[in-house]
Amino acid sequence: MKIEVHKYGRPLGHEILGVDLSTGIDETDLNQIKAVFHECGVVVLRGQHLTPDEQVSFSKRLGDLTHYMINDYLLPGYPEIFVVSNIIENGKPIGLEDAGSTWHSDMCFSENPPYGSLLYALEVPTKNGKVYGDTLFGSTQAAYDALPQSMKHRLEGLKVVNSYGRYIAGKKVAKVQTTGEKSAVLRFDMPPDIAQPLVRRHPITGRCCLYLSQGLSHEIEGLPETESKALIAELLEHMTRPEFTYRHSWRVGDLVLWDNCSAIHRATVDYALPLRRLMYRTTLAGLGRPQ
Numbered sequence: 001m002k003i004e005v006h007k008y009g010r011p012l013g014h015e016i017l018g019v020d021l022s023t024g025i026d027e028t029d030l031n032q033i034k035a036v037f038h039e040c041g042v043v044v045l046r047g048q049h050l051t052p053d054e055q056v057s058f059s060k061r062l063g064d065l066t067h068y069m070i071n072d073y074l075l076p077g078y079p080e081i082f083v084v085s086n087i088i089e090n091g092k093p094i095g096l097e098d099a100g101s102t103w104h105s106d107m108c109f110s111e112n113p114p115y116g117s118l119l120y121a122l123e124v125p126t127k128n129g130k131v132y133g134d135t136l137f138g139s140t141q142a143a144y145d146a147l148p149q150s151m152k153h154r155l156e157g158l159k160v161v162n163s164y165g166r167y168i169a170g171k172k173v174a175k176v177q178t179t180g181e182k183s184a185v186l187r188f189d190m191p192p193d194i195a196q197p198l199v200r201r202h203p204i205t206g207r208c209c210l211y212l213s214q215g216l217s218h219e220i221e222g223l224p225e226t227e228s229k230a231l232i233a234e235l236l237e238h239m240t241r242p243e244f245t246y247r248h249s250w251r252v253g254d255l256v257l258w259d260n261c262s263a264i265h266r267a268t269v270d271y272a273l274p275l276r277r278l279m280y281r282t283t284l285a286g287l288g289r290p291q
Contacts, residue, residue, distance in 0.1 A: 013246030041262035104213035112286035125275035132271035
């Protein structure tokens with residue numbers, strides 16, 4: 001098949017046309033998709049018509065798969081697929097509604113974070129022709145490249161402490177203060193805090209990427225608290241400048257691939273039931289501890 005790549009002058013969110021994954025693709029086309037993915041970190045394939053088996057099969061051709069750490073919302077019969085949704089059936093949510101509304105790299109608090117994810121849209125919240133629930137992506141490699149040399153030197157060897165426990169505790173407090181409601185209890189083992197390189201080398205391309213997440217990255221080892229918090233805030237603001245970001249407006253049939261080293265992302269939570277959102281996510285296993 002004839003593959004076209006549209007970059008639209010942005011560092012990530014390149015769109016690949018001429019691909020129908022439901023009919024299968026050969027190794028040449030697969031390698032071209034991989035090359036674009038490695039180059040920019042976020043790839044968009046629109047107009048797909050995938051069964052769960054087809055999504056899992058294509059995902060496995062990109063790398064080994066891993067299960068998401070929360071087991072509550074795995075698609076029945078497909079443990080590789082994690083359901084992201086706000087839909088309620090029989091009084092219970094069928095998926096995780098909170099898709100991460102702050103800038104983050106998936107599971108940055110784990111020793112071997114997932115390499116990437118694939119998110120497939122089955123239902124998109126729409127009202128009066130307007131689409132809701134966009135996802136924003138930021139290029140951590142383009143952001144690093146644009147740093148002044150003095151900042152690059154300052155960041156050499158620094159490690160950031162990522163903490164899911166402190167993140168969840170903060171969210172629970174905020175929810176109680178805002179709504180008076182307690183958060184639902186999900187079944188998973190709380191990972192311990194972990195120190196990761198603030199500048200991470202991509203395991204495939206070798207490019208340097210800024211590696212920190214809003215609300216999950218709590219401190220930089222060896223720096224005073226005030227300086228640490230100020231540097232984290234400065235870098236997050238830099239990483240999410242317009243020239244480094246892409247906003248994806250979803251359509252049914254979209255398959256978006258993102259790299260968790262060279263990109264960060266966040267969900268836009270601007271919708272609620274009866275507007276429905278249903279996404280199936282597969283997760284590529286990590287390629288080793290961040291270096």
